Amino acid sequence: MAAKPKLTYFDFRGAAEPIRYVLEYSNVEYEDKRIQVEDWLELKPTIPFGLLPTLEINGKVINQSTAICRYYAKKVGLAGSDDFEALQIDAIADTVVDLRTAIGMYHWRTPEAEKPARAKVLKTENIPTYFSQFEKILKENDGYFVNGKLSYADLLFAGTAEYFNNVMKFDVFEGYPLAKALVEKVHNLPRIKEWVARRPQTLL
Numbered sequence: 001m002a003a004k005p006k007l008t009y010f011d012f013r014g015a016a017e018p019i020r021y022v023l024e025y026s027n028v029e030y031e032d033k034r035i036q037v038e039d040w041l042e043l044k045p046t047i048p049f050g051l052l053p054t055l056e057i058n059g060k061v062i063n064q065s066t067a068i069c070r071y072y073a074k075k076v077g078l079a080g081s082d083d084f085e086a087l088q089i090d091a092i093a094d095t096v097v098d099l100r101t102a103i104g105m106y107h108w109r110t111p112e113a114e115k116p117a118r119a120k121v122l123k124t125e126n127i128p129t130y131f132s133q134f135e136k137i138l139k140e141n142d143g144y145f146v147n148g149k150l151s152y153a154d155l156l157f158a159g160t161a162e163y164f165n166n167v168m169k170f171d172v173f174e175g176y177p178l179a180k181a182l183v184e185k186v187h188n189l190p191r192i193k194e195w196v197a198r199r200p201q202t203l204l
């Protein structure tokens with residue numbers, strides 16, 4: 001019997017939570033390995049590209065959270081039913097990750113003295129630009145990102161929602177009712193609901 005895939009990340013939701021959502025939705029058994037930040041510097045040289053999350057599967061260690069999401073999404077019909085649908089789903093997923101990266105850089109890499117100014121730019125420029133476009137796309141697609149049906153882009157977005165709010169320390173979804181409703185819809189999917197109820201409580 002093949003070993004369970006092993007997802008390795010910090011004890012955070014961050015970039016691993018969308019993978020966890022897709023794995024939970026797909027009912028895949030996996031090991032959710034969480035490492036402590038204080039152990040990271042010792043571990044980093046042993047990780048390909050020195051970044052997490054990774055997924056160990058069939059003895060190979062794979063990086064890149066979105067590629068991992070897509071791999072499992074394909075197996076359960078959440079990655080598009082033709083190449084053009086897949087393209088639109090991938091584009092949304094990469095866009096959500098772009099915003100997550102900008103917010104992550106603000107939190108983890110911006111010197112404290114520069115944080116207030118950076119937070120203001122995120123709040124007044126970056127976030128409204130992304131969210132008003134998300135809202136428009138959701139309106140055109142019956143409340144989902146692509147073609148009125150659930151895809152891994154929706155799971156990735158919902159799995160990142162809390163990270164946006166907790167890092168920014170305000171309700172990023174305020175004024176964007178379709179984005180808010182999409183997160184609720186995903187969180188009401190039975191397997192996601194069950195995961196959210198039992199997952200470890202972490203800061204980010």
Ligand SMILES: N[C@@H](CCC(=O)N[C@@H](CS)C(=O)NCC(=O)O)C(=O)O
Pocket residue numbers: 014015044050051052053063064065066
């Ligand atoms: N594009 C990569 C980004 C991976 C990444 O930046 N990981 C961060 C945490 S979210 C990391 O491992 N940081 C530790 C470090 O830079 O030493 C992905 O989505 O998996």
